[in-house]
Amino acid sequence: SQKIEQNSEALNIQEGKTATLTCNYTNYSPAYLQWYRQDPGRGPVFLLLIRENEKEKRKERLKVTFDTTLKQSLFHITASQPADSATYLCALTRGGATNKLIFGTGTLLAVQP
């Protein structure tokens, strides 16, 4: 069956360091992959989308890589800040007739001042 795995344990890092979050998937051929941020009690907020034919995407302090051979995406936050503390969700979609997202369970990031 399709499976999306993210670091199940919380990631604790010091302010100013680079946070790297991992998303691995099996039995799936996504057309594109998205990363969302979710704060407690709120809906997810879109961050970045990367397509299957793209290797890397950047937006300000954020960078996403996508390796369809390894079936893995890495999400980096450089110069991390305490305000970056949240749960980060990886989501895949096949595209085509339906763009429904299949979500991972998320990784909780805590940036210590």
Next chain:
Amino acid sequence: GAGVSQSPSNKVTEKGKDVELRCDPISGHTALYWYRQRLGQGLEFLIYFQGNSAPDKSGLPSDRFSAERTGESVSTLTIQRTQQEDSAVYLCASSLERGGSYEQYFGPGTRLTVT
């Protein structure tokens, strides 16, 4: 502009009662999605509406769940004869899905508690 809104924000109901949850998508967004998030878990896809196409209902967990959407506007998710395992946050999202724009914009969710 206004984002996705959902109502009610919280709903407590007794087991066996029916509930109706509402979603107002962003104006102009052709696609609308419902997801469910149980405590400490990831989001589960429930149903997807895209324009006038037949909805993708493949994620609905049982025939107690149904959803409707009028054109490209409001959607309602109905759960009949609620069970305790239906307790979760129900999230609605909308998406433009034109010109390569596939990101989804989520509402704040409705927290449903079945007692």
